Amino acid sequence: MGKLTIGCFSSLVGSLTLDFAVKLAEAAIKKGHEVDFWLSGNATMLAKKNQSKFRDYSHLAETIKELLGTGRFQITMCEACGKARGIQEEDVMEGFQIYSMDWYLASIYNADRLVHIGGE
Amino acid sequence: MGKLTIGCFSSLVGSLTLDFAVKLAEAAIKKGHEVDFWLSGNATMLAKKNQSKFRDYSHLAETIKELLGTGRFQITMCEACGKARGIQEEDVMEGFQIYSMDWYLASIYNADRLVHIGGE
Amino acid sequence: MKLAVFVHEYREPEVLDRLKAEKLGIILVQNGVYHATVKKDGQPSPILSRNAEFYALSEDLATRGFSDDKVDPKVKVLNYDGLVDLIFNDYEKILWL
C-alpha cells in the first residue's frame, strides 16, 4: 500500500474538480492506501463548515467525514488562502488541519504518488 | 445618470474578475450612476465576513463598504449559492443583501446597462 | 444593435465569427490585453484583423507590465473611468465572452 498526496489549487467549488479529487481520494482509501489532501486557493472553500446540502450544488462534507474516520486520511487547508477568504479557524469543519504551504511540500516528500491539480 | 447592473457568476475569488467587477462599480458610482451588484456561484465568497487583508490576495471588503456608504450601491448574494458554500446569514458581511436568483432578474428589468460576467 | 464584447482571455472566442452587429466593440481586459501587446511568432493577434473597434483597459495592461506605448495602434487604451462612459454612451448591449 502506498501514499497518495493530492493537492487541489485554485479549484472551483461548483466545478467538479474538487469532487474529482475527493472521489479519487475515496477510491484510494478503499484500496488501503493512505491519502494526504491539500487545499489551496479557492479549494479552501471545502473547509468551510455548515455547507447546506442542495441537489443543485455538490456536497462533499459527508464523504470527507467518512474518510477522516478511516484514520488514513489527512486534509489540510492553506492558512493564508483560507483567511484571505474569511475562513478563519472558527469557520473550519472539524477534522481539517490548518497549516502553511510548507505542509504540502513536506507531505509530498515521502508520497509515492502526487496528483497536483494546479489550476484549471 | 443611469443604472448599471453587474452580475458576477462563478467567478474566482483569487482571480481578478471580482476585482474587475468591483472597480467597474466604483468608477460608475463616482460618475454618479447607480449600481446593483449580484453575486452568484463562487462570487458569493465576496460576501463572507472577516476576510483577512494580505498583500498576496486581493481584498475588496473596504471598497465595498465605501460603495455601500454612497447609498447608490446595492450588493446581493444568491442565497442558495452562498448556503451551499457554508455562507449562512451569520457569515455575511454587513450591508449585503441575501435573495433568490429572481432578485437579479428584477434588477436587470430597469437597468440601463448590464454587465453580466457569466463565467470564465 | 451596438454591441460591445469583453475578451478576457488570450485566446480568441470562436463566437466572434458569428456575432452580427451594426457596431461591434471588442474590449480587451484581463488576459485579453495580450492580444493588444504581444506578437506570437512575429504576428499580431488575429483578433486585431476583425472589423471592430478595439479598446484595452490600461489598468490591466499596467498590471501585466505593459506601458501604453506597447499597445497596437488599432487599440484605444482606456481606464475604468473611460470604460464606464463607453458602456453607457457608445454601446447598448454588452457580452462577457
Next chain:
Amino acid sequence: MKLAVFVHEYREPEVLDRLKAEKLGIILVQNGVYHATVKKDGQPSPILSRNAEFYALSEDLATRGFSDDKVDPKVKVLNYDGLVDLIFNDYEKILWL
C-alpha cells in the same frame, strides 16, 4: 520516465507537443472526455492521433450522457477504482495539464 497526464478540457494542451516520455498516458477526465466521444466536423479529436495510451473516466462519461460504447476504440474506459491502480502501478509521474 513513465508519465501520465490528465486532460480535463475539450481543448488540446499545447504542451503535449513537447513532453517527452518513455511511456506517455493521456487520461481524459471532466470535459476531456469529449475528446473520446465527440467528432467535430466529422473528425475525431486530433489528440487521439498522438503516440500515447489513452484512458477515459467512466464516471465523467456517464455524467455527460455518454455510454461506454460511444467511446473511441483507442481509449480504455476506467473508473475511479481503476484510476487509482493506474496511477500507482503504471505511471511514475502525473501532471494535471
Next chain:
Amino acid sequence: MIKRYAFVVNKLPYKAETTRLALTHAIASQTAEIHLEDGQGVEPVIAFIGEGVLNCLKNQKALDIYGVTSQEMHLKNALLLDLKVLVCKEDLERFGLSQDDIVMDAEELGAEVTTQVVPFDDIMKEIETADQVLYF
C-alpha cells in the same frame, strides 16, 4: 410590460457550474415578479450555441454519480415551465448530433412545449431583439 431576456449558453457543462446557473436563473424568471411592479414581468428564452449544445445530451447521470442535478433535468424543468428553449442547428450538426441525441421534450413530466432546433440566425435575432442578454 413583459421584458424578454436571452440566456445564451456557449460553455460546456459540469466543469464549472456556470451553465447550470444559466438554467436556474432562467427558471427563476417565473418569480421575478415579486420584486417588480404590477404589470411588469420577465420572459426568458434559452439558447444553446457552440460547445454549449453538449449541455442538451440525453442520459446524463450527474445525480447518480456526483449527487448534483444534471443539465438534462434542469432542461426538462425549463420545458415543463413553458420556457422557450432553442438549440443551434449548425452546431448540433457540427458535433454529429441529431434531435435523437438531445432532450427535445419532457412529456413524462407533462410538459407541453418542446426544444426547438433552429439556425444560428434565429438565435442572433433573439440576441438582437431581447431586452437583456445574459451570456454564459
Next chain:
Amino acid sequence: MIKRYAFVVNKLPYKAETTRLALTHAIASQTAEIHLEDGQGVEPVIAFIGEGVLNCLKNQKALDIYGVTSQEMHLKNALLLDLKVLVCKEDLERFGLSQDDIVMDAEELGAEVTTQVVPFDDIMKEIETADQVLYF
C-alpha cells in the same frame, strides 16, 4: 536527503491566482523542514514555459492597481532566496521577448543568483529528474 521539486508554470498570471501560488509554494520550500525529519529537505526549481513566460515581464503594477503582490515581486523574492529560476528560451523568442524584458535579477535586494534562460530540453530534463513535479 534533499529532494528536488520542479514547479513548472505554464499559465498566464493574474486571471487566476494559480501562478502566484506556484511561486509562494516554491518559496515555502525554505521552511518545509519543520515538518520533516533531520537531514530531510526540499530544493525547488521553478521553470516558466509556454504562455507562462509572460509571468516574468518587468514593470508589473499589480500592487499599485489591484493591491496584490505582482509576479515580478514574487520572482525577485525567489531569486533573493537563491531559488533556481528557469525561463524557456524558445517560448521567450516565440513571444518576441528578450532578457531585457524579463526579471533577470534582484540585485537591488541583494540577490546573488539570476534567472536562467534555457532551451526547453533543459526544462524537460528537470521534469524527468525531479523527485516531484508540480505543474501550474
